[in-house]
Amino acid sequence: MILACDILFWGFLAGGLAARYAAGRRGLGKALLLCVPLIDVVLLGATVLSIHDGAEPTVWHGLSAAYLGMTVVYGHRTVRWADAKFARRFGGAAALPRPALYGRAAVRDAWKSWCRFLLAYAISVGMIFALVALVGTLDKGAPLLVWLNPLTKVLVYSLLWPVATTIWPGRAPEAEAEREPKLEPELEPEPARDTRQGR
Structure with missing residues (x-):
């Protein structure tokens, strides 16, 4: 199911x-793109139903929970990235x-990226523990906690x-250029003057 959803x-x-x-059918394209987030719902439903129906919890159930956390956070960004690529190539x-x-700016971007992964981590861990609660005991849910x-x-x-x-946030290109020592242009020596009379 995880492979199929991917x-x-x-x-x-x-x-x-x-x-x-490519085909110019914007209505159809929008409908297909709206199906992308539904895949997460299908995967979550299949995982919950599998455990609810008495299936023995396995590491694959835990992987589906971990996978969902990542797709919820990064799925929309992936769609926007791909949309920009297609818009440039075909539009x-x-x-x-x-x-x-x-x-x-570099520091802020780095921390925002890490906080984004922290959110994905929190969603994945929350789903894992929700599945453990559905199973009933930590012993039965041990494969999920892997x-x-x-x-x-x-x-x-x-x-x-x-x-x-x-x-080490890095420096602006202008600041790096200012730090480099500026070399003075070498002056050519003036030709010697003949001080003798008539010459």
Whole structure:
């Protein structure tokens, strides 16, 4: 089910954008793109029904919860990124300039990225514990809790980037240019003058 939902995610995304820009059928493209978030609902429903019907919890049930947290947070950003690419390729839209991040802007962007992953982490962990509660006991839900370890490690290790950016935020290109020593142009020696009379 997880594999099928992942394939459907990219299938609806590519199909919706192709219909909107390549085929010029904006209504159909919009309908296909609206199906993208429904995939998360289908996956969540299938996972809950599987456990509710008495299926033994496995690491795959836990993976579906972890996967949902990521798609809820990053799915919309992925759609916007792909839409911009298709708009440029088939719609003739101009590419948006990527700002050079340095100083406070770089620090702010790094922390926003980490907080975004923190939100995905919180959703995934919340869903995992919700499934454990549905199972009834921690012993039965132990296979679900397996995913807490890699998720937490990624969260902690990814914290290194905003911390490093805060310490070394980088400098503006103008500031870097000002720091470089300016070399004075070498002057050519003046030709020697002949001070003798008549010459």
